[in-house]
Amino acid sequence: MIKTDILIIGAGPTGLFTVFEAGLLKLKCHLIDALPQPGGQCAEIYPKKPIYDIPAFPEVLAGDLVDNLMEQIKPFEPGFTLGERADTIEKLDDGTFIVTTNKGTKHHAPVVAIAGGLGSFEPRKPLIENLGHYEDKGVRYMIKDPEFYRDKKVVIAGGGDSALDWCIFLADVAEEVTLVHRRNEFRGALDSVDKVKELKDLGKINLITPAEIVQLEGENHLEAVLIRKSNEAKEEFWLPVDEFIPLFGLSPKLGPIADWGLEIEKNAIKVDNSLDYQTNIPGIYAIGDVNTYPGKLKLILCGFHEATLMCQSAYQRIFPDKKYVMKYTTVGGVTGFDGSKKEAPKAVVKAIN
Amino acid sequence: MNPDINIIITDREGQKHEVVAPTDMNMNIMELVRSYELAPEGTIGVCGGMAMCASCQCYILTPQIELPDMQDDEEAMLSEAFYTKENSRLGCQIQLTPEMEGLEIELAPES
Numbered sequence: 001m002i003k004t005d006i007l008i009i010g011a012g013p014t015g016l017f018t019v020f021e022a023g024l025l026k027l028k029c030h031l032i033d034a035l036p037q038p039g040g041q042c043a044e045i046y047p048k049k050p051i052y053d054i055p056a057f058p059e060v061l062a063g064d065l066v067d068n069l070m071e072q073i074k075p076f077e078p079g080f081t082l083g084e085r086a087d088t089i090e091k092l093d094d095g096t097f098i099v100t101t102n103k104g105t106k107h108h109a110p111v112v113a114i115a116g117g118l119g120s121f122e123p124r125k126p127l128i129e130n131l132g133h134y135e136d137k138g139v140r141y142m143i144k145d146p147e148f149y150r151d152k153k154v155v156i157a158g159g160g161d162s163a164l165d166w167c168i169f170l171a172d173v174a175e176e177v178t179l180v181h182r183r184n185e186f187r188g189a190l191d192s193v194d195k196v197k198e199l200k201d202l203g204k205i206n207l208i209t210p211a212e213i214v215q216l217e218g219e220n221h222l223e224a225v226l227i228r229k230s231n232e233a234k235e236e237f238w239l240p241v242d243e244f245i246p247l248f249g250l251s252p253k254l255g256p257i258a259d260w261g262l263e264i265e266k267n268a269i270k271v272d273n274s275l276d277y278q279t280n281i282p283g284i285y286a287i288g289d290v291n292t293y294p295g296k297l298k299l300i301l302c303g304f305h306e307a308t309l310m311c312q313s314a315y316q317r318i319f320p321d322k323k324y325v326m327k328y329t330t331v332g333g334v335t336g337f338d339g340s341k342k343e344a345p346k347a348v349v350k351a352i353n
Numbered sequence: 354m355n356p357d358i359n360i361i362i363t364d365r366e367g368q369k370h371e372v373v374a375p376t377d378m379n380m381n382i383m384e385l386v387r388s389y390e391l392a393p394e395g396t397i398g399v400c401g402g403m404a405m406c407a408s409c410q411c412y413i414l415t416p417q418i419e420l421p422d423m424q425d426d427e428e429a430m431l432s433e434a435f436y437t438k439e440n441s442r443l444g445c446q447i448q449l450t451p452e453m454e455g456l457e458i459e460l461a462p463e464s
Contacts, residue, residue: 045400118395124464127435159433187429248433251406251464252399267395 002079004030006314007099007109009086009257012040014288014303015115016069016078021311023076025324028337030079030107032086032099034120035250036144039066041117044250048189055301065300075336081105083144085120087256095283111283111314114269115303116290118252126157126246130216138222139244149174149243155225157213158247159183164192166247171204178206178239180213180227216244260284268292276313277306283317285310356451363414363459364391376451382444382458383409396463402445407434409444410461416440418456420447435464 006022008015011033019029037043039062047063054060060068084101089112091097096110123141125131131139143149143166154174156163159181165188167179179196186193199205208227215226217238224238254267262279263270269286271277273293277285287310288303296302315324333343355377362370362385374385383398386409400406404426413420420442423431427446431437441461447453 041400045405046403049403118399124435159429181432183429183432185425185429185432187426187433248435249406251408252395254395266390267393 001098002030002081002105002107004028004079004107004109005318006030006111006113006311007032007097007107008113008115009033009099010040010115010117010288010290011035011038011080011082012115012117012288012303013042013065013069013300014117014307015040015113016066016073017304018113018115018287018307018311019073019076019078020069021308022314023073023337024329024332024334025311025315027311027315027318028078029076030081030109032081032084032101032107034083034085034122036083036142038070038080038082039063041252042066044121051300053299053301075334075338075340075342077337081107085255089260089284091281091283097283110318111285113307113310113314114257114279114284114286114290115288115307116254116257116286118267118289119254119257120252121250122253122255123246124248124251126213126248128213128216131246134216134218134222134244137220138218138242139216139246141246143245146170146173151175152242153240154178154243154245155180155213155239155241156245156247157181158249159186159188160247160249161188161192162249163247164188164196166245167205168192168195168199171199176206177204178208178241180208180211182212182230183210213244213246254290257290262286265292268296275309277310278313285314356454358449358451358454358456360385360449360453360455361414361457362386362389362391363457365460365462374449376449376453380449382411382447382449384445385449386444386460392460392463397460398445400445404430404443404446407431407443408463410434410436410441411444411458412438412461413440413442414457414459415455418453420453434461436461 005027006029008031011031022029042062043066050059084103086099087102088100097112099107153176155178157180170177200207210230211227213225214228217224224240228236269291271286271291277287287306289298330344335341357373360374372389397408399408427443
């Protein structure tokens with residue numbers, strides 16, 4: 001059982017900044033995210049895109065924003081449960097919560113902050129008949145342990161960064177790597193495209209474009225995929241494979257959170273915006289893109305504000321008898337749980353003679 | 354003076370909606386669909402309009418009305434999307450202009 005003060009669901013910018021504001025109040029945080037890395041949409045969908053409305057950053061890449069937040073919260077030593085989706089919540093008699101993930105990891109906290117953005121990212125599945133039949137029997141939508149593919153025949157479908165990057169990586173691991181994409185052009189970073197071309201020329205990757213995988217075959221486990229070329233002739237051929245990895249990106253789904261008894265409106269969680277962004281269940285807050293209230297704007301900067309106020313309320317909930325006096329970081333400095341201390345240098349007093 | 358235009362949108366349930374769209378608010382088709390709430394929030398415009406998710410894919414039913422050419426990123430995204438047809442476009446990449454009076458589109462299924 002993982003124990004913490006504030007359990008944050010969603011490790012996007014809002015969730016990450018919550019760790020900082022909680023840390024100033026000496027509250028510890030733990031984050032759960034369905035993606036294998038922190039950063040949410042910023043890291044998964046548009047890491048290389050600029051954002052222009054973060055106060056005091058005329059321009060910042062989404063990926064850099066995440067890196068900066070991770071740096072800022074480091075002293076507060078947040079815990080992470082990544083690659084797992086928060087599935088169920090249980091309220092105990094003492095008013096605390098137990099949140100369990102789809103992998104069975106249990107988390108115990110007096111306060112839960114849902115910073116889930118648009119929901120957890122689920123792989124987008126291609127429209128192939130019988131695809132579901134082969135799931136975990138030769139079809140996987142995410143690569144968790146590359147070693148699993150050692151000495152296997154692998155076919156990857158897709159044309160974005162993840163398809164290219166995994167092709168490059170698995171070229172050295174798998175017995176055979178084939179990349180199938182609907183067109184000749186790829187959407188990924190230029191150096192990844194160049195690297196794939198190089199590996200193709202070296203005979204380490206089979207590149208089949210423009211083409212699609214249209215059918216799967218196998219007794220109890222995937223044995224072959226039918227590839228249809230998208231040229232005039234529309235020729236088809238069977239490719240023997242052990243594993244098929246469709247990488248067509250991820251799409252967010254609110255998912256199990258929708259069944260937690262929270263008031264939902266337009267795929268978002270209703271909160272009290274006049275006070276502390278608490279939901280209809282005391283002790284559960286919702287901040288950032290996942291919440292809604294009159295006048296709501298889904299902006300990162302609004303999420304930061306919501307996180308800050310939410311932490312004050314969480315503090316009062318955890319320490320009902322204490323009175324917290326807000327101190328500017330410039331005055332009070334930042335004292336990390338790791339023993340680090342940042343503070344403004346003392347002014348130098350010098351006389352003029 | 355930029356006039357409002359009339360656009361017909363068939364939602365994912367097959368229901369037709371005739372909507373009035375402004376052409377002076379720097380608005381695109383994805384945003385138009387959202388402003389009239391013709392698809393549930395969270396199922397359209399997921400990436401915010403960066404041509405990076407295809408949740409605003411639509412089919413253009415009025416080929417005679419000229420639309421802006423497809424840029425590389427839109428074409429690339431559509432090549433990875435599902436349910437694509439010859440007349441597929443990403444709504445977020447089509448800015449509303451007075452020339453689009455009478456445009457008819459159909460939203461592609463959610464994926």
